[in-house]
Amino acid sequence: xxxxxxxxxxxxxxxxxxxxxxxxxxxxxxxxxxxxxxxxxxxxxxxxxxxxxxxxxxxxxxxxxxxxxxxxxxxxxxxxxxxxxxxxxxxxxxxxxxxxxxxxxxxxxxxxxxxxxxxxxxxxxxxxxxxxxxxxxxxxxxxxxxxxxxxxxxxxxxxxxxxxxxxxxxxxxxxxxxxxxxxxxxxxxxxxxxxxxxxxxxxxxxxxxxxxxxxxxxxxxxxxxxxxxxxxxxxxxxxxxxxxxxxxxxxxxxxxxxxxxxxxxxxxxxxxxxxxxxxxxxxxxxxxxxxxxxxxxxxxxxxxxxxxxxxxxxxxxxxxxxx
Amino acid sequence: xxxxxxxxxxxxxxxxxxxxxxxxxxxxxxxxxxxxxxxxxxxxxxxxxxxxxxxxxxxxxxxxxxxxxxxxxxxxxxxxxxxxxxxxxxxxxxxxxxxxxxxxxxxxxxxxxxxxxxxxxxxxxxxxxxxxxxxxxxxxxxxxxxxxxxxxxxxxxxxxxxxxxxxxxxxxxxxxxxxxxxxxxxxxxxxxxxxxxxxxxxxxxxxxxxxxxxxxxxxxxxxxxxxxxxxxxxxxxxxxxxxxxxxxxxxxxxxxxxxxxxxxxxxxxxxxxxxxxxxxxxxxxxxxxxxxxxxxxxxxxxxxxxxxxxxxxxxxxxxxxxxxxxxxxxxxxxxxxxxxxxxxxxx
Numbered sequence: 001x002x003x004x005x006x007x008x009x010x011x012x013x014x015x016x017x018x019x020x021x022x023x024x025x026x027x028x029x030x031x032x033x034x035x036x037x038x039x040x041x042x043x044x045x046x047x048x049x050x051x052x053x054x055x056x057x058x059x060x061x062x063x064x065x066x067x068x069x070x071x072x073x074x075x076x077x078x079x080x081x082x083x084x085x086x087x088x089x090x091x092x093x094x095x096x097x098x099x100x101x102x103x104x105x106x107x108x109x110x111x112x113x114x115x116x117x118x119x120x121x122x123x124x125x126x127x128x129x130x131x132x133x134x135x136x137x138x139x140x141x142x143x144x145x146x147x148x149x150x151x152x153x154x155x156x157x158x159x160x161x162x163x164x165x166x167x168x169x170x171x172x173x174x175x176x177x178x179x180x181x182x183x184x185x186x187x188x189x190x191x192x193x194x195x196x197x198x199x200x201x202x203x204x205x206x207x208x209x210x211x212x213x214x215x216x217x218x219x220x221x222x223x224x225x226x227x228x229x230x231x232x233x234x235x236x237x238x239x240x241x242x243x244x245x246x247x248x249x250x251x252x253x254x255x256x257x258x259x260x261x262x263x264x265x266x267x268x269x270x271x272x273x274x275x276x277x278x279x280x281x282x283x284x285x286x287x288x289x290x291x292x293x294x295x296x297x298x299x300x301x302x303x304x305x306x307x308x309x310x311x312x313x314x315x316x317x318x319x320x321x322x323x
Numbered sequence: 324x325x326x327x328x329x330x331x332x333x334x335x336x337x338x339x340x341x342x343x344x345x346x347x348x349x350x351x352x353x354x355x356x357x358x359x360x361x362x363x364x365x366x367x368x369x370x371x372x373x374x375x376x377x378x379x380x381x382x383x384x385x386x387x388x389x390x391x392x393x394x395x396x397x398x399x400x401x402x403x404x405x406x407x408x409x410x411x412x413x414x415x416x417x418x419x420x421x422x423x424x425x426x427x428x429x430x431x432x433x434x435x436x437x438x439x440x441x442x443x444x445x446x447x448x449x450x451x452x453x454x455x456x457x458x459x460x461x462x463x464x465x466x467x468x469x470x471x472x473x474x475x476x477x478x479x480x481x482x483x484x485x486x487x488x489x490x491x492x493x494x495x496x497x498x499x500x501x502x503x504x505x506x507x508x509x510x511x512x513x514x515x516x517x518x519x520x521x522x523x524x525x526x527x528x529x530x531x532x533x534x535x536x537x538x539x540x541x542x543x544x545x546x547x548x549x550x551x552x553x554x555x556x557x558x559x560x561x562x563x564x565x566x567x568x569x570x571x572x573x574x575x576x577x578x579x580x581x582x583x584x585x586x587x588x589x590x591x592x593x594x595x596x597x598x599x600x601x602x603x604x605x606x607x608x609x610x611x612x613x614x615x616x617x618x619x620x621x622x623x624x625x626x627x628x629x630x631x632x633x634x635x636x637x638x639x640x641x642x643x644x645x646x647x648x649x650x651x652x653x654x655x656x657x658x659x660x661x662x663x664x665x666x667x668x669x670x
Contacts, residue, residue: 025467025471049471050471052502054498055494055497055498055501057491057494057497057498059456059460059490059491060463060491060494060495060497060498061494061498063457063460063461063463063464063491063495064460064463064464064467064495065464066461066464067401067449067450067460067461067462067463067465067466067467067468067478068464068465068467068468068471069464069468070449070450070461070464070465070468071449071464071465071468071469072468072472073467073468073471073472090454091460091491094454095452095457095461098440099450100669101435101668101669102435102436102440103432103435103436103440103442103444103450104430104431104432104435104436105433105669106431106432106442106443106444107444107449107450140668163669164668164669
């Protein structure tokens with residue numbers, strides 16, 4: 001175990017992937033976000049032309065990665081801010097998502113599309129998207145959202161080694177999060193939720209940065225005598241339904257925290273899952289803590305108003321317990 | 324946009340094709356033509372439950388055979404949805420192609436792709452994208468892989484003039500040129516000004532776009548299979564030698580059924596004897612057959628040069644037609660896949 005931040009862990013994962021398999025190739029800079037590029041560049045420099053700095057052509061670069069993955073490379077492409085991937089929307093959700101299925105399994109598509117999502121202090125309307133639900137609603141893609149440094153490394157390694165197209169969404173405010181990360185090569189399997197905190201009274205399912213907020217909320221609630229369980233599914237597709245249902249069976253209450261706009265979002269999907277398959281366990285209505293269905297304003301106070309956080313999660317838990 | 328061939332290629336002496344090579348070009352074109360006619364037959368026969376559309380390669384055989392026969396077996400092709408020509412030319416199993424077009428269990432893609440997405444990686448046919456601008460960028464990706472793998476193989480992008488209407492067409496050309504990727508851009512220009520769909524480009528010639536990106540270009544008459552083939556060999560040599568991409572444009576006149584909604588034979592079932600008996604060419608599309616049918620033109624040329632006899636032509640065509648009929652008859656016996664196989668993903 002070594003303590004490192006989320007960005008360093010991701011880069012460490014990429015280096016493990018590059019070292020262990022000569023077919024791994026990386027496209028994109030800014031993997032560690034603004035301010036840490038120099039350190040990332042330094043670690044990736046020895047890999048020479050296995051790390052490509054591409055022109056600003058998201059659509060063609062996404063297809064370059066997909067085409068190369070069909071022809072024997074394992075590609076990891078970082079778009080930077082996730083909204084840039086909208087320039088490659090067709091290429092990700094219509095080409096990459098379908099490539100393997102529509103070939104009858106004859107083609108593999110080991111490509112990872114990594115990007116930053118979420119509200120990040122001043123991103124404004126065009127740089128704050130949390131598009132995970134859109135990708136999760138595009139069959140054929142695996143969708144993963146690491147919430148810790150160890151998972152950033154382990155999920156990146158699993159994504160790179162998967163023969164399917166994978167979308168990896170990272171919240172930029174997590175990049176400086178420090179924690180212990182296992183050394184060397186390891187993998188975090190897809191479809192296995194992590195219980196971040198055990199509890200008896202309520203289940204909080206949270207994704208990405210909201211895992212951190214949910215844990216803060218659980219501390220606040222503990223002082224009020226409320227014992228919250230925090231579950232991090234880690235991957236949206238495939239989804240660990242069994243762990244979510246088991247937790248709700250135990251607690252009888254569910255709050256879901258995610259930054260996707262609330263309508264048709266990830267929180268809605270988890271709520272629907274429990275309504276359909278775990279209705280008998282519920283002692284209260286499910287609560288969703290997500291962004292309101294509105295574009296994102298620039299002004300700090302207005303942005304904060306929309307942003308799911310520990311206080312909003314704690315409020316939702318209290319409502320659920322009062323119901 | 325109008326973009327006529329910028330002159331035909333005058334073959335150098337050493338480029339002259341021998342009889343075997345010429346017959347291979349003709350046979351390849353006939354295989355494609357008889358296959359596509361087989362597709363029309365399938366679509367016209369209700370009992371086969373054909374549900375696809377009609378994007379046939381009839382009329383483009385000169386471009387496809389000319390280009391594909393210049394490739395090596397390890398080269399990788401990515402095409403548009405007008406893909407049957409390249410698949411046949413690359414040697415894909417035509418029985419499985421027919422089965423895929425019918426959505427049957429024995430199809431190349433197990434019934435999941437249909438005509439629009441047939442792929443056969445075993446014969447160097449990597450993928451079909453049915454999105455305009457798809458194949459060109461995927462081929463750049465395969466070329467990127469080949470460059471990293473230090474392979475001597477090259478990648479081929481098959482696309483139409485419409486791809487240059489798409490932003491990704493420009494992006495893909497730029498990236499290929501920027502990184503000197505081993506990709507042959509094989510553009511089939513069947514634009515028809517005033518008719519939709521057709522490309523609408525402000526540039527006077529399609530090739531001005533790749534030329535602006537520092538890429539060698541050439542335009543040839545796509546109805547002249549030898550011209551395409553010789554130009555493609557030169558282009559393939561360029562790409563394979565590591566000098567970067569090449570843009571080869573084959574100008575085509577659309578077959579009258581090019582965008583037909585209902586299966587039909589607007590120029591009749593191919594009759595090889597029209598190569599020497601032009602008086603028999605009739606109907607409202609006679610002009611296309613007379614002037615642009617690449618198979619008739621090539622058969623006529625070979626006869627005129629005494630390279631083949633009428634009997635040889637007839638026998639070759641008969642052989643191809645018979646083998647195609649047999650493969651089609653086998654394909655229609657393939658069952659539909661179990662419906663619940665739809666949920667199977669490939670892990």
